[in-house]
Amino acid sequence: MQVMNEPYVCLAKVSDINLARVAAARLDSEGIDSRLHGEALGPFPVTIGRLAETQLWVLSEQKQAATNVLEELGIECEDESA
Numbered sequence: 001m002q003v004m005n006e007p008y009v010c011l012a013k014v015s016d017i018n019l020a021r022v023a024a025a026r027l028d029s030e031g032i033d034s035r036l037h038g039e040a041l042g043p044f045p046v047t048i049g050r051l052a053e054t055q056l057w058v059l060s061e062q063k064q065a066a067t068n069v070l071e072e073l074g075i076e077c078e079d080e081s082a
Contacts (some may be wrong), residue, residue: 008057011077020054
């Protein structure tokens with residue numbers, strides 16, 4: 001169940017949109033609410049340079065569990081507050 005007043009944190013930036021989608025699906029399978037943000041998700045996807053980055057966001061209360069899952073996938077995590 002999603003708590004609407006919890007802030008999200010950006011845990012990772014991935015340059016491959018397909019890897020970002022796989023990571024989001026894996027997080028979802030673990031019961032971790034995630035969101036993807038980036039130009040590659042729009043109607044006119046940009047897939048070159050920094051504009052190709054897709055951000056993976058999770059609820060701050062699920063940050064540690066999400067970090068563990070992403071590290072299993074070989075995705076380096078960052079810590080940027082929403």
